[in-house]
Amino acid sequence: MSSTKSLHYDLCIEGAKWLHRQKWNYERCRKKPCYGTEACGACKKYRYVAVELCTWGSENTDVFGLGTFNESAVIEVKVSHSDFMADHKKWCRSDIAEQLGQQAGRLRWYLCPEGVISKEELPDKWGLLYWNGKKVYPVVAPKPFENTASADMNILTSILSREHFPEKIFNYRGARSTIQPKTINGEVVR
Numbered sequence: 001m002s003s004t005k006s007l008h009y010d011l012c013i014e015g016a017k018w019l020h021r022q023k024w025n026y027e028r029c030r031k032k033p034c035y036g037t038e039a040c041g042a043c044k045k046y047r048y049v050a051v052e053l054c055t056w057g058s059e060n061t062d063v064f065g066l067g068t069f070n071e072s073a074v075i076e077v078k079v080s081h082s083d084f085m086a087d088h089k090k091w092c093r094s095d096i097a098e099q100l101g102q103q104a105g106r107l108r109w110y111l112c113p114e115g116v117i118s119k120e121e122l123p124d125k126w127g128l129l130y131w132n133g134k135k136v137y138p139v140v141a142p143k144p145f146e147n148t149a150s151a152d153m154n155i156l157t158s159i160l161s162r163e164h165f166p167e168k169i170f171n172y173r174g175a176r177s178t179i180q181p182k183t184i185n186g187e188v189v190r
Helices: 007-021 025-033 082-088 094-099 149-162
Strands: 044-053 061-067 072-077 107-113 127-131 138-140
Touching: 007 061, 007 072, 007 107, 007 127, 007 138, 044 149, 061 149, 082 107, 094 127
Parallel strands: 072 107, 107 127
Antiparallel strands: 044 061, 061 072, 127 138
8 A cells, every 4th residue: 555645646546536537428439439549448437436445355456446237447556667567467467367357347447657658568458547747548448358256346345344334134125125215217105
C-alpha cells in the first residue's frame, strides 16, 4: 500500500474517479468508438469502486471496479517503467494464475503518467490510461479476459466483510423481501 502523500496513491484516486465516472451509452457505442480512438470499451458503468484493496486472494489491485452484467475492471497504477516491468513477475500475472481464475478484472488497464509505458509494451488484452497532470484519458482499449470469477468473488467478499454487510438470510420473494418496493409497474405495493 502506498503513502497517501504519493504520486501512486494520487493516481489510484484519479483512476478510481475515472472508472466510476464512466457511463454506459449503448447508442453511442453502437455507432462509433467511445473516444474516437481505439479506446472503446471504457464506457461500462462501474457502480462500486475500491482503491488499494488487499485481500487474501492472489491479486491485490490498485483500483477494482464492479459493474452490472458481470463487468469487473482493474486499474494497475505504475509511476515508473521499472515498476511496470516488475509487475510482469507477480504470481497473479502468471499463466497458472490465469488458468485457476486468480486474475481479477474482465477489463484491465495500466495507468501511468504520460509516456512511462508505451502501447507496444502492453501485455496482451491490457488497456492503457495516461495521466497528463490534470486528467486521466484512455490511450489503448482493453479486451475482455475470461475466467475472472474466482478472483472477482474474493475481492467482492472482502469488500462486503470490511463494510460490515449484514450476515443474514436475504429473502427477496414477495412481501418478505428485505427491500420493499413502493411500486411495481406503477401499482402501489402494500
